[in-house]
Amino acid sequence: MTKHVFVAACVALTACSDSSSPDGESAVTDTVVRDGASYFPTAEWRTASPGQVGIDEARINSLAQRMQSNTIPGLNSLVIIREGYLVFERYFNGSSSSDVHTMQSVSKSVTSLIAGIAADQGKLDVTASIFDVLPTYQDLTVTDPRKRNVTLRQLLEMRSGINFYEQPYAGSPLERLNNSRDDWVRIALEPPMNANPGELWQYNSGGVIVIAAAVRRLTGVPFHVYARTQLFSRIGVTSALWYVSYYDSLAHAGGGLNLRALDLARIGYLVLRNGRWGSDQIVSEAWLRASLTPVTSGVTNYGAHRTDYGRLWWLFAIDANGSTGNRSEAIYVGIGNLNQWLFVVPRYDLVVVVTGQSNASSFAPFFFSDILPAVRASF
Numbered sequence: 001m002t003k004h005v006f007v008a009a010c011v012a013l014t015a016c017s018d019s020s021s022p023d024g025e026s027a028v029t030d031t032v033v034r035d036g037a038s039y040f041p042t043a044e045w046r047t048a049s050p051g052q053v054g055i056d057e058a059r060i061n062s063l064a065q066r067m068q069s070n071t072i073p074g075l076n077s078l079v080i081i082r083e084g085y086l087v088f089e090r091y092f093n094g095s096s097s098s099d100v101h102t103m104q105s106v107s108k109s110v111t112s113l114i115a116g117i118a119a120d121q122g123k124l125d126v127t128a129s130i131f132d133v134l135p136t137y138q139d140l141t142v143t144d145p146r147k148r149n150v151t152l153r154q155l156l157e158m159r160s161g162i163n164f165y166e167q168p169y170a171g172s173p174l175e176r177l178n179n180s181r182d183d184w185v186r187i188a189l190e191p192p193m194n195a196n197p198g199e200l201w202q203y204n205s206g207g208v209i210v211i212a213a214a215v216r217r218l219t220g221v222p223f224h225v226y227a228r229t230q231l232f233s234r235i236g237v238t239s240a241l242w243y244v245s246y247y248d249s250l251a252h253a254g255g256g257l258n259l260r261a262l263d264l265a266r267i268g269y270l271v272l273r274n275g276r277w278g279s280d281q282i283v284s285e286a287w288l289r290a291s292l293t294p295v296t297s298g299v300t301n302y303g304a305h306r307t308d309y310g311r312l313w314w315l316f317a318i319d320a321n322g323s324t325g326n327r328s329e330a331i332y333v334g335i336g337n338l339n340q341w342l343f344v345v346p347r348y349d350l351v352v353v354v355t356g357q358s359n360a361s362s363f364a365p366f367f368f369s370d371i372l373p374a375v376r377a378s379f
Contacts, residue, residue: 031052032048032052032053032083032085034083035083035084036082036083036084036085036349037273039083039084040084040269040273040277040278041084041236041266041269042236043236045081045084045085045086045262045265046084046085046086047085047086047087048085048086048087049087050080050082050087050088050374052085052087053082053083053085053087053379054082054375054376054377054378054379055080055082055087055088055374055375055376056373056374056375056376059370059373059374060080060088060370060371060374062370063078063366063370063371064078064088064090066366067090067092068090068092070092070093072361072366073358073360073361074093074338074339074356074357074358074359074360074361075092075093075339075354075355075356075357075361076091076092076093076095076099076101076261076355076356076357077089077090077091077092077095077101077261077353077354077355078090078092078352078353078354079261079262079264079265079351079352079353079354080350080351080352080353080371081265081268081269081350081351081352082348082349082350082351082375083349084269084349086262086265089261089262091261093357095355095357097260097261097262098260099260099261100239100241100258100259100260101258101259101260101261101264101340101355102258102336102338102340103255103257103258103259103264103334103336103340104255104336104337104338104340105205105254105255105334105335105336105337105340106257106264106334106335106336106340106341106342107208107252107253107254107255107256107257107336108205108208108253108254108255108312108334109267109312109313109334109342110227110231110257110267110334111208111211111212111253111254111312112156112291112311112312112313113231113267113270113271113282113283113291114212114215114223114226114227114230114231114253115152115156115211115214115215116275116283116284116287116288116291117230117231117282117283118215118218118219118226118230119287120283120284120287121219123215123218123219124152124214124215124218125152126151126152126153126156127151127152127153128151128152129148129149129150129151130150130151130152130155130189130210130214131147131148131150133152133214133217133218134185134210134213134214134217137185137186137189140186140189140190143192144192144193146161146193146196146197147161147162147189147193147197149197150162150197151197152211152214153311154197154198155204155207155208155210155211156211156291156311156312157198157201157295157296157309157310157311158201158202158203158204158207158296158309158312159197159198159199159200159201159202159295159296160197160204160207161193161194161195161196161197161198161199161200162188162189162191162192162193162194162204162206162207163191163192163193163194163202164188164191164204164205164206164207165191165202166203166204166205173187173188173191173206174205174206177205177206177209180247181245181246181247182247183245183247183248184206184209184213184245184247184250184252185209185210185213185250187206188204188206188207188209188210189206189210191206201295201296201299201309205254205255206254207254208253208254208312209250209251209252209253209254211253212250212251212253213250216250222249222250222251223250223251223253224240224242224244224251227240227242227251228240230282231282231283232263234277234280234282235266235267235269235270235277235282236263236266237259237263237266237267238263239258239259239260239263240257240258240259240263241257241258241259242256242257242258243255243256243258244256255336255337261353261355262353264342264353264355265351265353267334267342268334268342268343268344268351268352268353269351270282270283271288271292271332271344272344272346272349272350272351274288275287275288290310290311291310291311291312291313292310292313292315292327292330292332293310293325294308294309294310294315294324294325295308295309295310295311296308296309297324302316302335302363302364303363303365303368305317305368307333308324313332313333313334314332314333314334314335315330315331315332315333316330316331316333317329317330317331318330318331318345318347318372327346328346328347329347330346331343331344331345332344332346337359338356338357338358338359339354339355339356339357339358339359339361339364340354340355340356341353341354341355341364341367343367345372347377348372348375348377350375352367352371354367
Protein backbone atom coordinates (compact mmCIF):
# COMPACT_ATOMS: atom_id res chain seq x y z
CA MET A 1 0.00 0.00 0.00
CA THR A 2 3.00 2.28 -0.40
CA LYS A 3 1.34 4.23 -3.21
CA HIS A 4 -1.67 5.29 -1.20
CA VAL A 5 -2.10 8.69 0.37
CA PHE A 6 -1.48 8.58 4.14
CA VAL A 7 -3.91 10.80 6.06
CA ALA A 8 -4.65 11.38 9.70
CA ALA A 9 -8.05 10.58 11.06
CA CYS A 10 -6.60 11.88 14.32
CA VAL A 11 -2.92 12.56 14.84
CA ALA A 12 -2.37 13.60 18.44
CA LEU A 13 0.04 11.14 20.09
CA THR A 14 0.73 10.77 23.79
CA ALA A 15 3.60 9.03 25.54
CA CYS A 16 2.78 6.08 27.76
CA SER A 17 4.79 4.49 30.52
CA ASP A 18 6.05 0.91 30.56
CA SER A 19 3.81 -0.61 33.19
CA SER A 20 6.03 -3.65 33.49
CA SER A 21 8.71 -1.44 35.04
CA PRO A 22 8.63 -0.03 38.59
CA ASP A 23 9.90 3.23 37.08
CA GLY A 24 6.72 3.73 35.01
CA GLU A 25 5.10 7.13 35.40
CA SER A 26 1.84 5.61 36.74
CA ALA A 27 2.24 4.18 40.22
CA VAL A 28 1.36 0.52 40.79
CA THR A 29 -1.10 0.07 43.63
CA ASP A 30 -0.57 -2.42 46.45
CA THR A 31 -4.01 -3.92 45.95
CA VAL A 32 -6.42 -3.98 43.07
CA VAL A 33 -10.12 -3.31 43.03
CA ARG A 34 -12.13 -5.94 41.16
CA ASP A 35 -14.31 -3.43 39.31
CA GLY A 36 -13.33 -4.12 35.71
CA ALA A 37 -16.92 -4.24 34.48
CA SER A 38 -17.45 -0.61 35.50
CA TYR A 39 -13.95 0.77 34.84
CA PHE A 40 -13.04 2.65 31.66
CA PRO A 41 -9.69 4.39 31.08
CA THR A 42 -9.45 8.11 30.57
CA ALA A 43 -6.28 9.50 28.92
CA GLU A 44 -4.18 6.82 30.63
CA TRP A 45 -4.84 3.29 31.80
CA ARG A 46 -4.62 2.45 35.48
CA THR A 47 -1.82 0.00 36.16
CA ALA A 48 -1.08 -3.04 38.27
CA SER A 49 1.56 -5.73 38.28
CA PRO A 50 0.70 -8.99 36.51
CA GLY A 51 0.74 -10.85 39.81
CA GLN A 52 -1.85 -8.54 41.31
CA VAL A 53 -4.40 -9.61 38.71
CA GLY A 54 -3.61 -13.31 38.76
CA ILE A 55 -1.04 -13.53 35.97
CA ASP A 56 2.24 -15.42 36.36
CA GLU A 57 4.70 -12.54 36.04
CA ALA A 58 7.77 -14.73 35.66
CA ARG A 59 6.19 -16.55 32.74
CA ILE A 60 5.23 -13.32 30.97
CA ASN A 61 8.68 -11.81 31.58
CA SER A 62 10.27 -14.94 30.12
CA LEU A 63 8.06 -14.61 27.05
CA ALA A 64 9.00 -10.94 26.68
CA GLN A 65 12.68 -11.83 26.92
CA ARG A 66 12.28 -14.26 24.03
CA MET A 67 10.60 -11.49 22.03
CA GLN A 68 13.33 -9.02 22.99
CA SER A 69 16.09 -11.41 21.92
CA ASN A 70 14.25 -12.26 18.68
CA THR A 71 13.95 -15.89 19.67
CA ILE A 72 10.39 -15.06 18.71
CA PRO A 73 11.31 -12.74 15.84
CA GLY A 74 9.82 -9.70 14.16
CA LEU A 75 7.58 -8.35 16.92
CA ASN A 76 7.14 -4.74 18.04
CA SER A 77 4.94 -4.83 21.12
CA LEU A 78 3.12 -6.86 23.72
CA VAL A 79 0.33 -5.22 25.75
CA ILE A 80 -1.84 -7.02 28.32
CA ILE A 81 -4.97 -5.60 29.95
CA ARG A 82 -6.77 -7.55 32.67
CA GLU A 83 -9.88 -6.39 34.53
CA GLY A 84 -9.19 -2.88 33.34
CA TYR A 85 -5.57 -2.79 34.52
CA LEU A 86 -2.66 -2.29 32.17
CA VAL A 87 -0.40 -4.99 33.58
CA PHE A 88 2.19 -5.41 30.85
CA GLU A 89 3.49 -3.10 28.14
CA ARG A 90 6.75 -3.84 26.37
CA TYR A 91 8.22 -2.79 23.02
CA PHE A 92 10.82 -4.52 20.85
CA ASN A 93 13.03 -4.03 17.81
CA GLY A 94 13.35 -0.28 18.25
CA SER A 95 9.61 0.32 18.67
CA SER A 96 8.13 2.50 21.40
CA SER A 97 4.79 3.38 22.97
CA SER A 98 4.39 6.40 20.69
CA ASP A 99 4.84 4.43 17.46
CA VAL A 100 1.84 4.04 15.17
CA HIS A 101 1.73 0.49 13.80
CA THR A 102 0.12 -0.84 10.66
CA MET A 103 -2.95 -2.83 11.62
CA GLN A 104 -3.15 -4.61 8.27
CA SER A 105 -6.30 -6.77 8.37
CA VAL A 106 -7.09 -5.98 12.00
CA SER A 107 -8.56 -2.96 10.18
CA LYS A 108 -11.39 -5.25 9.09
CA SER A 109 -12.53 -5.96 12.64
CA VAL A 110 -12.50 -2.23 13.41
CA THR A 111 -14.53 -1.65 10.23
CA SER A 112 -17.10 -4.13 11.54
CA LEU A 113 -17.57 -1.92 14.60
CA ILE A 114 -17.91 1.22 12.46
CA ALA A 115 -20.51 -0.45 10.25
CA GLY A 116 -22.32 -1.54 13.40
CA ILE A 117 -22.53 2.04 14.64
CA ALA A 118 -24.07 3.10 11.31
CA ALA A 119 -26.55 0.21 11.56
CA ASP A 120 -27.43 1.14 15.14
CA GLN A 121 -28.15 4.68 13.97
CA GLY A 122 -30.58 3.32 11.37
CA LYS A 123 -28.38 4.36 8.46
CA LEU A 124 -27.16 0.95 7.30
CA ASP A 125 -29.31 -2.09 6.56
CA VAL A 126 -27.27 -5.28 6.27
CA THR A 127 -29.98 -6.93 4.16
CA ALA A 128 -29.71 -4.30 1.43
CA SER A 129 -28.13 -5.14 -1.92
CA ILE A 130 -24.80 -3.37 -2.22
CA PHE A 131 -25.84 -2.32 -5.72
CA ASP A 132 -28.90 -0.55 -4.33
CA VAL A 133 -26.69 1.26 -1.83
CA LEU A 134 -24.10 2.07 -4.52
CA PRO A 135 -26.21 2.26 -7.71
CA THR A 136 -23.44 3.73 -9.86
CA TYR A 137 -21.94 0.22 -10.06
CA GLN A 138 -25.05 -1.58 -11.30
CA ASP A 139 -23.45 -2.06 -14.73
CA LEU A 140 -21.24 -4.70 -13.06
CA THR A 141 -24.29 -6.95 -12.53
CA VAL A 142 -25.16 -7.30 -16.21
CA THR A 143 -22.95 -10.28 -17.01
CA ASP A 144 -24.04 -12.29 -13.95
CA PRO A 145 -27.43 -11.43 -12.40
CA ARG A 146 -26.44 -13.29 -9.20
CA LYS A 147 -24.23 -10.35 -8.31
CA ARG A 148 -27.33 -8.16 -8.03
CA ASN A 149 -28.24 -10.10 -4.86
CA VAL A 150 -25.01 -9.50 -2.94
CA THR A 151 -25.87 -7.87 0.39
CA LEU A 152 -23.90 -5.89 2.92
CA ARG A 153 -24.27 -8.78 5.35
CA GLN A 154 -22.59 -11.14 2.90
CA LEU A 155 -19.71 -8.71 2.49
CA LEU A 156 -19.35 -8.53 6.28
CA GLU A 157 -19.37 -12.34 6.45
CA MET A 158 -17.05 -12.75 3.43
CA ARG A 159 -19.68 -14.82 1.66
CA SER A 160 -20.47 -12.53 -1.28
CA GLY A 161 -19.56 -15.03 -4.00
CA ILE A 162 -17.41 -12.39 -5.74
CA ASN A 163 -14.08 -13.93 -6.66
CA PHE A 164 -11.85 -11.17 -5.27
CA TYR A 165 -9.00 -13.59 -4.62
CA GLU A 166 -5.83 -12.56 -2.79
CA GLN A 167 -3.51 -15.57 -3.10
CA PRO A 168 -1.30 -15.82 -5.00
CA TYR A 169 -0.86 -12.08 -4.46
CA ALA A 170 1.00 -11.43 -7.71
CA GLY A 171 -1.60 -10.58 -10.34
CA SER A 172 -4.50 -10.78 -7.87
CA PRO A 173 -7.34 -8.27 -7.63
CA LEU A 174 -5.89 -7.23 -4.29
CA GLU A 175 -2.52 -6.39 -5.81
CA ARG A 176 -4.24 -4.42 -8.52
CA LEU A 177 -6.32 -2.50 -5.97
CA ASN A 178 -3.37 -1.78 -3.68
CA ASN A 179 -1.36 -0.34 -6.56
CA SER A 180 -4.19 1.50 -8.28
CA ARG A 181 -5.01 5.19 -8.51
CA ASP A 182 -8.43 4.26 -9.90
CA ASP A 183 -11.75 3.46 -8.21
CA TRP A 184 -11.17 0.83 -5.52
CA VAL A 185 -14.88 0.04 -5.22
CA ARG A 186 -15.14 -0.82 -8.92
CA ILE A 187 -12.02 -2.97 -8.70
CA ALA A 188 -13.52 -4.81 -5.72
CA LEU A 189 -16.94 -5.39 -7.28
CA GLU A 190 -16.01 -6.23 -10.87
CA PRO A 191 -14.45 -9.75 -10.52
CA PRO A 192 -16.75 -12.57 -11.68
CA MET A 193 -18.90 -14.59 -9.31
CA ASN A 194 -17.60 -18.03 -8.42
CA ALA A 195 -20.46 -18.92 -6.04
CA ASN A 196 -23.98 -17.84 -5.24
CA PRO A 197 -24.22 -15.05 -2.65
CA GLY A 198 -24.07 -16.51 0.85
CA GLU A 199 -22.89 -19.91 -0.37
CA LEU A 200 -19.08 -19.86 0.01
CA TRP A 201 -16.69 -18.24 2.51
CA GLN A 202 -13.66 -16.71 0.83
CA TYR A 203 -11.37 -14.04 2.21
CA ASN A 204 -12.06 -10.73 0.50
CA SER A 205 -10.37 -7.46 1.49
CA GLY A 206 -12.00 -5.62 -1.41
CA GLY A 207 -15.44 -6.30 -0.02
CA VAL A 208 -14.50 -4.54 3.21
CA ILE A 209 -13.51 -1.43 1.25
CA VAL A 210 -16.94 -1.60 -0.39
CA ILE A 211 -18.48 -1.60 3.11
CA ALA A 212 -16.57 1.61 3.84
CA ALA A 213 -17.98 3.13 0.65
CA ALA A 214 -21.48 2.11 1.74
CA VAL A 215 -21.00 3.70 5.17
CA ARG A 216 -19.75 6.87 3.47
CA ARG A 217 -22.76 7.10 1.17
CA LEU A 218 -25.35 6.22 3.80
CA THR A 219 -24.00 8.60 6.44
CA GLY A 220 -22.91 11.37 4.09
CA VAL A 221 -19.56 11.55 5.92
CA PRO A 222 -16.10 10.39 4.74
CA PHE A 223 -15.46 6.99 6.28
CA HIS A 224 -12.31 8.00 8.18
CA VAL A 225 -14.11 11.06 9.59
CA TYR A 226 -17.10 8.95 10.63
CA ALA A 227 -14.72 6.47 12.28
CA ARG A 228 -13.06 9.27 14.21
CA THR A 229 -16.21 11.02 15.42
CA GLN A 230 -18.39 7.97 16.06
CA LEU A 231 -15.80 5.51 17.40
CA PHE A 232 -12.26 6.66 18.06
CA SER A 233 -12.83 9.98 19.81
CA ARG A 234 -15.53 8.45 22.02
CA ILE A 235 -13.16 5.85 23.49
CA GLY A 236 -9.99 7.92 23.66
CA VAL A 237 -8.19 6.62 20.56
CA THR A 238 -5.88 9.46 19.48
CA SER A 239 -3.51 7.88 16.96
CA ALA A 240 -5.70 6.65 14.10
CA LEU A 241 -4.23 7.07 10.61
CA TRP A 242 -5.65 5.61 7.40
CA TYR A 243 -4.32 4.91 3.95
CA VAL A 244 -6.80 6.41 1.51
CA SER A 245 -7.41 6.17 -2.21
CA TYR A 246 -5.91 8.71 -4.60
CA TYR A 247 -9.12 8.41 -6.59
CA ASP A 248 -11.69 9.58 -4.02
CA SER A 249 -10.01 9.54 -0.59
CA LEU A 250 -11.89 6.40 0.47
CA ALA A 251 -10.19 4.75 3.44
CA HIS A 252 -8.60 1.34 2.88
CA ALA A 253 -10.92 -0.34 5.39
CA GLY A 254 -9.57 -3.77 4.50
CA GLY A 255 -6.04 -3.12 5.74
CA GLY A 256 -5.16 0.56 5.87
CA LEU A 257 -5.65 1.52 9.52
CA ASN A 258 -2.67 2.41 11.71
CA LEU A 259 -2.79 2.69 15.52
CA ARG A 260 -0.61 2.73 18.59
CA ALA A 261 -0.65 -0.57 20.47
CA LEU A 262 -2.39 1.02 23.45
CA ASP A 263 -5.10 2.43 21.21
CA LEU A 264 -5.73 -0.99 19.72
CA ALA A 265 -6.14 -2.20 23.31
CA ARG A 266 -8.98 0.32 23.67
CA ILE A 267 -10.72 -1.25 20.69
CA GLY A 268 -10.40 -4.65 22.35
CA TYR A 269 -11.63 -3.29 25.66
CA LEU A 270 -14.72 -1.85 23.97
CA VAL A 271 -15.53 -5.31 22.63
CA LEU A 272 -14.81 -6.88 26.03
CA ARG A 273 -17.30 -4.44 27.60
CA ASN A 274 -20.03 -5.35 25.11
CA GLY A 275 -19.76 -2.15 23.10
CA ARG A 276 -20.07 0.18 26.08
CA TRP A 277 -17.64 2.92 27.15
CA GLY A 278 -18.64 4.43 30.47
CA SER A 279 -22.28 5.42 30.14
CA ASP A 280 -22.03 5.56 26.33
CA GLN A 281 -23.18 2.55 24.29
CA ILE A 282 -20.83 2.99 21.34
CA VAL A 283 -22.00 -0.05 19.38
CA SER A 284 -24.96 -2.17 20.38
CA GLU A 285 -24.70 -5.51 22.11
CA ALA A 286 -26.97 -6.88 19.39
CA TRP A 287 -24.47 -5.92 16.68
CA LEU A 288 -21.59 -7.43 18.63
CA ARG A 289 -23.50 -10.66 19.22
CA ALA A 290 -24.13 -10.95 15.49
CA SER A 291 -20.51 -10.10 14.67
CA LEU A 292 -18.99 -12.47 17.24
CA THR A 293 -21.22 -15.47 16.56
CA PRO A 294 -19.76 -17.97 14.10
CA VAL A 295 -21.31 -17.75 10.64
CA THR A 296 -18.79 -20.05 9.00
CA SER A 297 -17.08 -22.82 10.96
CA GLY A 298 -13.59 -24.13 10.37
CA VAL A 299 -12.59 -21.57 7.75
CA THR A 300 -8.88 -22.17 8.37
CA ASN A 301 -6.32 -23.25 10.94
CA TYR A 302 -3.80 -21.06 12.73
CA GLY A 303 -1.21 -23.52 13.90
CA ALA A 304 -3.20 -26.27 15.60
CA HIS A 305 -6.12 -23.97 16.27
CA ARG A 306 -9.22 -24.20 14.12
CA THR A 307 -10.95 -20.89 13.54
CA ASP A 308 -14.50 -19.83 12.84
CA TYR A 309 -15.59 -16.53 11.32
CA GLY A 310 -18.33 -14.03 12.15
CA ARG A 311 -18.68 -10.53 10.71
CA LEU A 312 -15.06 -9.53 10.07
CA TRP A 313 -13.93 -11.19 13.32
CA TRP A 314 -12.03 -14.45 13.76
CA LEU A 315 -13.25 -16.75 16.54
CA PHE A 316 -11.04 -19.22 18.41
CA ALA A 317 -12.16 -21.68 21.08
CA ILE A 318 -10.40 -21.09 24.38
CA ASP A 319 -10.23 -24.86 24.96
CA ALA A 320 -9.70 -27.58 22.39
CA ASN A 321 -13.24 -28.86 22.90
CA GLY A 322 -14.84 -25.45 23.35
CA SER A 323 -17.42 -23.75 21.18
CA THR A 324 -16.93 -20.30 19.70
CA GLY A 325 -20.68 -19.86 19.87
CA ASN A 326 -20.46 -19.77 23.67
CA ARG A 327 -19.10 -16.46 24.99
CA SER A 328 -17.33 -18.12 27.91
CA GLU A 329 -15.57 -20.49 25.52
CA ALA A 330 -14.67 -18.03 22.77
CA ILE A 331 -11.74 -15.77 22.00
CA TYR A 332 -12.49 -12.88 19.65
CA VAL A 333 -9.53 -12.10 17.42
CA GLY A 334 -8.49 -9.45 14.94
CA ILE A 335 -5.64 -10.72 12.75
CA GLY A 336 -3.37 -8.80 10.41
CA ASN A 337 -0.38 -9.55 8.21
CA LEU A 338 3.09 -8.94 9.69
CA ASN A 339 1.93 -10.26 13.09
CA GLN A 340 -0.79 -7.86 14.15
CA TRP A 341 -3.03 -9.50 16.76
CA LEU A 342 -5.90 -8.39 18.97
CA PHE A 343 -7.17 -11.04 21.41
CA VAL A 344 -10.30 -10.49 23.51
CA VAL A 345 -10.95 -13.20 26.10
CA PRO A 346 -14.20 -12.68 28.03
CA ARG A 347 -13.65 -15.69 30.33
CA TYR A 348 -10.53 -14.05 31.78
CA ASP A 349 -11.55 -10.38 31.36
CA LEU A 350 -8.46 -10.08 29.20
CA VAL A 351 -7.26 -8.08 26.20
CA VAL A 352 -3.91 -8.84 24.57
CA VAL A 353 -2.32 -6.80 21.78
CA VAL A 354 0.66 -7.89 19.69
CA THR A 355 2.09 -5.81 16.86
CA GLY A 356 4.85 -6.85 14.50
CA GLN A 357 6.93 -5.91 11.51
CA SER A 358 7.37 -9.21 9.68
CA ASN A 359 5.95 -12.70 9.25
CA ALA A 360 9.09 -14.33 10.66
CA SER A 361 6.77 -15.73 13.33
CA SER A 362 3.87 -16.67 11.10
CA PHE A 363 1.47 -17.37 13.97
CA ALA A 364 1.27 -16.27 17.59
CA PRO A 365 1.44 -19.69 19.30
CA PHE A 366 2.83 -18.04 22.42
CA PHE A 367 -0.66 -16.71 23.13
CA PHE A 368 -1.83 -20.28 23.75
CA SER A 369 1.43 -21.72 25.07
CA ASP A 370 2.47 -18.86 27.37
CA ILE A 371 -0.12 -16.14 27.91
CA LEU A 372 -3.30 -18.14 28.51
CA PRO A 373 -1.57 -20.66 30.83
CA ALA A 374 -0.16 -17.72 32.80
CA VAL A 375 -3.64 -16.39 33.58
CA ARG A 376 -5.49 -17.75 36.59
CA ALA A 377 -9.23 -17.98 36.22
CA SER A 378 -9.69 -16.50 39.69
CA PHE A 379 -7.48 -14.51 42.03
